[in-house]
Amino acid sequence: MFTGQLPFSTHADRPYIALAPMEGLMDHHLRDLLTRVGGIDHCVTEFIRVTQQVYPAKVFRRYCPELLNGGKTPAGTPVHVQLLGSDPELMAANARKAAMLGAPAIDLNFGCPAKTVNKSQGGAVLLQYPDLLARITSAVRAAVPAHIPVSAKMRLGFADKELALDNARALASGGIQWLTVHARTKTEGYKPPAYWDWIARIKETTDIPVIANGEIWTPQQARQCMAESHSDLIMIGRGLVAVPDLALQIKADHGLLSHNAHHWQQHLEMMQALIPCLAHLPEKAQTDRLKQWLHYFSLQSLEIRAVFEKVKRQRSLQDFFNSLAETSADVAANPPNASDYKAYQHQGF
Structure with a gap:
């Protein structure tokens, strides 16, 4: 049973904004730059693909050099380590290793739409198998020390949204502390729109916090996402790369700080x-x-x-x-x- 504290439980001011992992782009250099700009409450690494072994420390530190800095960027923003794979035991063993190395939280990737990843039974392809999602999350939660949170990220489905609620319930039953939902299916990719109203449906069917993700490029879209998803926890990827001070703009739009948009x-x-x-x-x-x-x-x-x-x-x-x-x-x-x-x-x- 989880005995620690959720990263957003001490943040009275909302929205809480997480920086999304973006494979091949959001490395520690870009995390450093964006968290120095400000407004980001936690980051998630690019996924570490778990296939046949428990990785040595150097692999985790290559993906997350912040482990050598207390699990934080130089600006002091926590960095959660993300794992991707389908073998419950191997995922659990690697999660335990990441936690031992100082990861402040473990995140599980069930949302990556890449064909090469899905062909090797990783990412969004697993959304076709709710029972397997539950087994993976249960194994990881049991392996990670009780004070360290475990979370998961999913899309609304693989080919369609038929299993969206089942998948969310399966992940919650595995003992995760929160769920991040990219509000599109694998087949919908990154094409607008994002279906934020489905996140509200997921919130109604689970008893854990849900972070809303997808198609947030402006403070106005952040407001719309929060209204439709019924969540004041949001995750942004491409929008923050395109507009590095977007998190500050969103928080200023909610009266949390004073900020003039960057030129x-x-x-x-x-x-x-x-x-x-x-x-x-x-x-x-x-x-x-x-x-x-x-x-x-x-x-x-x-x-x-x-x-x-x-x-x-x-x-x-x-x-x-x-x-x-x-x-x-x-x-x-x-x-x-x-x-x-x-x-x-x-x-x-």
């Missing part, structure tokens, strides 16, 4: 702050990663979108930086017109 040029400066973190990579990999970050930043900014369109074809780091500086100056002098980017208007332009 697009401040977002570019944040991206450039990540450059030293890429020094260990080959030049092409550095350039590709910078383009990836710039693409996400462009999703909520017409100006950064205009910059991205100009620099995305650059191949060398030097050409990328030269084009970035030149194009940023041009965009500042000649702001783009929203009508040029109609394809992006559904995301908040």
Whole structure:
């Protein structure tokens, strides 16, 4: 039985905002940057795929270097370790190891929609088997020390939503302390809309806290999500990468603090702050990663979108930086017109 304290139980002010794990993107460098900006209450690592062994400490620390800092980012934000797999005993043994290494919480991934992950019986594919979900969570909860919370993340289903409530009940029966729900099925992927009203239905059928996730790009969408899901606990992924101060904007919208939204040029400066973190990579990999970050930043900014369109074809780091500086100056002098980017208007332009 869990004997500890939930991370949001001491937060009287809501909404409580968690930073979502994003495989291949949300590494410790980006967690560091975003938690330094502020407004994020906890983070979750990229998933550690559990297949055939109990991993050595170095693997957990590679995914979560914050374990060497008391399980927190340099800004002091707790980082929960996420595991993905289908074998109850192996999941339990790896969860026990992560807890021993200092993970403040263990999260179980039943939401990843990636084909390669689903083919190996991980992530959202397990939403077809409620009994297995219960066995995995029960085994993990029994293996993890009683004072450390165990949570799970799920989608509304695999091909459809028929088992959404059954899956939620199965996970709750396994003893988790809270459930995060991405309000779409695997087949719906990341296409709008997110079905936040289903989260309210899940809350009605379980007796544990539920964190709402999916399609939150603006403070207004956060309010709508909270209203439809009946939850003041939310998790944001792409929205926080696109708008690094989104958590602060949301909390300011609820009167919890004073904050003026960052200018697009401040977002570019944040991206450039990540450059030293890429020094260990080959030049092409550095350039590709910078383009990836710039693409996400462009999703909520017409100006950064205009910059991205100009620099995305650059191949060398030097050409990328030269084009970035030149194009940023041009965009500042000649702001783009929203009508040029109609394809992006559904995301908040």
